[in-house]
Amino acid sequence: MFTYHMVAWRIPNDPIGNALTITPQQLRTQLETLQRLGLHTMTAANLVAEIARGAGLPRRTVVLTFDDGYQNARTEVLPLLRRYHAVATFYLISSTIGTARHLRWSDVRALKSAGMEIGAHGREHVDLTELDATGQFAQVNACRRALRRWAMVEAQTYAYPSGRYNATTLAVMRRSGLAAAFTEDYGEVRSLSQPYRLPRIRVLRESAVPAFSAIAEAVRAGS
Numbered sequence: 001m002f003t004y005h006m007v008a009w010r011i012p013n014d015p016i017g018n019a020l021t022i023t024p025q026q027l028r029t030q031l032e033t034l035q036r037l038g039l040h041t042m043t044a045a046n047l048v049a050e051i052a053r054g055a056g057l058p059r060r061t062v063v064l065t066f067d068d069g070y071q072n073a074r075t076e077v078l079p080l081l082r083r084y085h086a087v088a089t090f091y092l093i094s095s096t097i098g099t100a101r102h103l104r105w106s107d108v109r110a111l112k113s114a115g116m117e118i119g120a121h122g123r124e125h126v127d128l129t130e131l132d133a134t135g136q137f138a139q140v141n142a143c144r145r146a147l148r149r150w151a152m153v154e155a156q157t158y159a160y161p162s163g164r165y166n167a168t169t170l171a172v173m174r175r176s177g178l179a180a181a182f183t184e185d186y187g188e189v190r191s192l193s194q195p196y197r198l199p200r201i202r203v204l205r206e207s208a209v210p211a212f213s214a215i216a217e218a219v220r221a222g223s
């Protein structure tokens with residue numbers, strides 16, 4: 001399962017944005033790699049559902065997740081996904097929808113109509129470990145409510161902002177009824193023994209093509 005942020009031709013100057021932004025060309029090369037290797041894409045919710053029903057890990061499958069709901073999810077990412085018959089999961093921060101450089105609700109609905117999963121990433125992009133249980137619940141619930149109200153989406157999965165979580169978060173998640181939640185701890189999802197601390201693999205621009213190809217080759221080989 002891969003984690004993306006911005007996909008844009010203009011690379012931001014700030015250190016984090018600079019490291020995490022990949023170009024549309026890099027994404028295209030990655031999607032070509034998946035096609036060449038005969039790998040499939042699946043949404044995070046579908047992956048979790050497959051594992052939960054005891055079907056085991058889907059073979060030759062990768063999950064692409066895009067965090068933070070940037071406008072380029074619609075303008076750059078969606079056309080490429082369509083072109084390569086791929087699906088992805090988009091983790092959205094409800095308070096940023098409709099703000100500068102971010103998706104509008106009409107974009108969210110378009111992603112949903114195109115078969116993409118819309119997941120929750122919080123009301124604001126805050127570190128959950130700095131909030132008490134009530135504050136964490138409010139972040140989770142307000143985001144889910146907004147998705148329900150404006151996009152008729154019932155979020156199935158969650159991604160923690162900056163991957164941050166603590167024991168309170170895990171308790172909040174267990175009570176939330178969400179199927180799973182994702183951290184930014186590095187690793188492959190192999191089981192649902194810890195459904196609210198599932199790992200992902202961050203895609204960094206510097207290594208976007210070679211690192212992705214190496215992982216895709218490993219998925220194909222079934223390792």
Ligand SMILES: [Zn+2]
Nearest residue numbers: 067068161162
């Ligand atoms: Zn984020």
